[in-house]
Amino acid sequence: MKSWCIGRMIKNKKVLIAFYDSFVSCPRPKRLHAYLAQHNDVTIASKDFQPLSNVKNSFFFCRAKRSRFAQWIVDCLVKFRCLRRVVKLQLSQLITNLDDSALKEFDYVFVHDLALLPLFKSVSDKVIFDAREFYPLMFTNETHFKVYEAPIWHYMCQQYLPLFPCKITVSDGVAKKYQDIYKQDFFTFPSFPLKSLADRKSTFSALKPTDKIRIIYHGAAHKDRDIEKLIALGDCLDSRYELHLMLKKADPFYYEEIKERVANVSGVKLLPPVKFEHIIEFISTYDIGIHMLENTENQHSISLPNKFFEYIAAGLMLITAGSKEMYSFIKSHNLGMGFETKVPLDDLARHINSLTCNQIDSYKHNNQKASEQFVFEHIAEGLFEHINHSRSI
Amino acid sequence: MNILKFFISFRFFVWFIIFLRRPTRIFLYGAGEIGVEIRDYLNHKNIPVYCWLDMKANTIEYEFWGHKVYGTSKLKEVAEADLVVICSEVMIDSMVAECKKQNVFSEKLVYWSND
Numbered sequence: 174m175k176s177w178c179i180g181r182m183i184k185n186k187k188v189l190i191a192f193y194d195s196f197v198s199c200p201r202p203k204r205l206h207a208y209l210a211q212h213n214d215v216t217i218a219s220k221d222f223q224p225l226s227n228v229k230n231s232f233f234f235c236r237a238k239r240s241r242f243a244q245w246i247v248d249c250l251v252k253f254r255c256l257r258r259v260v261k262l263q264l265s266q267l268i269t270n271l272d273d274s275a276l277k278e279f280d281y282v283f284v285h286d287l288a289l290l291p292l293f294k295s296v297s298d299k300v301i302f303d304a305r306e307f308y309p310l311m312f313t314n315e316t317h318f319k320v321y322e323a324p325i326w327h328y329m330c331q332q333y334l335p336l337f338p339c340k341i342t343v344s345d346g347v348a349k350k351y352q353d354i355y356k357q358d359f360f361t362f363p364s365f366p367l368k369s370l371a372d373r374k375s376t377f378s379a380l381k382p383t384d385k386i387r388i389i390y391h392g393a394a395h396k397d398r399d400i401e402k403l404i405a406l407g408d409c410l411d412s413r414y415e416l417h418l419m420l421k422k423a424d425p426f427y428y429e430e431i432k433e434r435v436a437n438v439s440g441v442k443l444l445p446p447v448k449f450e451h452i453i454e455f456i457s458t459y460d461i462g463i464h465m466l467e468n469t470e471n472q473h474s475i476s477l478p479n480k481f482f483e484y485i486a487a488g489l490m491l492i493t494a495g496s497k498e499m500y501s502f503i504k505s506h507n508l509g510m511g512f513e514t515k516v517p518l519d520d521l522a523r524h525i526n527s528l529t530c531n532q533i534d535s536y537k538h539n540n541q542k543a544s545e546q547f548v549f550e551h552i553a554e555g556l557f558e559h560i561n562h563s564r565s566i
Numbered sequence: 567m568n569i570l571k572f573f574i575s576f577r578f579f580v581w582f583i584i585f586l587r588r589p590t591r592i593f594l595y596g597a598g599e600i601g602v603e604i605r606d607y608l609n610h611k612n613i614p615v616y617c618w619l620d621m622k623a624n625t626i627e628y629e630f631w632g633h634k635v636y637g638t639s640k641l642k643e644v645a646e647a648d649l650v651v652i653c654s655e656v657m658i659d660s661m662v663a664e665c666k667k668q669n670v671f672s673e674k675l676v677y678w679s680n681d
Binding site: 220222224236239241242268 | 575576577578599601602620622629630635
């Protein structure tokens with residue numbers, strides 16, 4: 174499903190990018206904003222509650238909090254499948270200064286969160302829904318999500334996806350899932366980084382036999398990211414290797430647990446996160462980028478996350494497990510070591526320990542070449558060609 | 567307090583305290599998600615807010631949602647019959663400390679502690 178092609182750039186249009194998070198935390202809307210703001214009047218609607226520099230954030234979203242008793246009532250409604258009522262309640266709790274009259278002035282409206290879609294029904298012909306997740310499978314490894322949240326997402330997909338003709342998503346796997354379950358067509362638009370950020374990577378330098386081989390994992394400290402396994406892996410690697418974890422404190426308590434584990438393992442280091450714009454530049458000083466998404470219950474097997482392409486842009490050899498999408502990319506472009514499913518720790522350590530400097534350099538070299546095509550600008554115009562084509566139907 | 571927290575939301579609690587105490591002026595301290603929620607709720611109840619404060623405005627005051635957001639030095643203006651609503655879940659201790667620094671003591675504060 175290779176939908177990328179060179180098309181026409183949009184210029185001098187009024188664009189709204191809406192997402193339910195803060196601007197600094199969201200790479201995908203951020204990239205879109207950076208690209209479009211060069212030639213268009215772009216406004217964002219987000220969870221930012223003060224003016225941002227160089228970004229027009231005229232609109233905001235916020236959700237009124239329920240008491241625990243009220244939440245218990247909602248959970249009961251979900252259990253009894255009164256989902257229409259639940260969605261209505263959720264919408265009533267959304268606080269925003271964005272209304273239908275404000276929406277009419279925009280030519281393009283990018284909506285990055287399913288929870289926000291109902292707000293944009295009046296301009297559905299202008300909306301491009303960017304499904305960054307396969308929502309009903311987001312956190313199915315957590316019981317609470319499976320029982321109380323997944324049904325709501327499923328209901329919203331059923332009710333709202335058909336109302337919006339133009340939809341995009343991050344990978345072929347996610348697009349196929351939406352097609353299989355909801356019979357809805359999605360255009361695949363992967364999360365390639367901006368060329369300006371990709372160009373900041375260090376130049377390639379071959380590994381010397383005496384060099385430490387440095388492995389990096391960067392991302393949020395979430396329980397479903399197999400970070401414990403990464404730490405255990407660090408303990409199994411031979412002395413040539415160093416594993417660095419650059420983690421964002423998504424869950425402060427979990428982060429403290431991770432800190433304690435790392436303190437007991439040599440060869441693994443915890444680093445503070447760097448700003449979004451400096452990630453590729455920073456990680457390009459490493460040799461290998463690693464990402465394990467081994468939970469088979471949730472959407473990991475169809476994920477193609479931002480960091481995968483950040484590793485490619487940084488020219489690192491890749492080691493991944495669990496995601497068939499990442500595996501497919503690695504195999505087709507010879508970018509490193511990919512495992513289609515979960516891999517036992519001992520096997521993984523054995524494979525990594527058997528790598529030679531020449532092999533790692535060869536993968537890094539392939540990545541440097543491949544990264545030239547995996548940039549946002551290369552596929553963005555194709556996206557707009559698709560959008561304009563879908564509007565003309 | 568825990569039983570209260572189980573049954574009612576913070577915004578209802580704030581409204582109820584305002585209803586009971588009938589302050590002359592209301593200061594909202596915190597212009598993040600909870601501050602927006604409280605402001606919105608008070609707007610719906612036609613309860614005017616005198617002043618919106620946030621630590622982020624200590625460097626430079628700014629405007630948000632058509633309202634000016636002031637730095638915490640504005641707390642000096644809090645008078646006897648006024649009320650300060652602390653709109654935060656995670657920074658309550660530092661915000662209460664800031665209020666005390668500006669001579670605004672606990673009897674004028676409304677917040678939900680983390681206890």
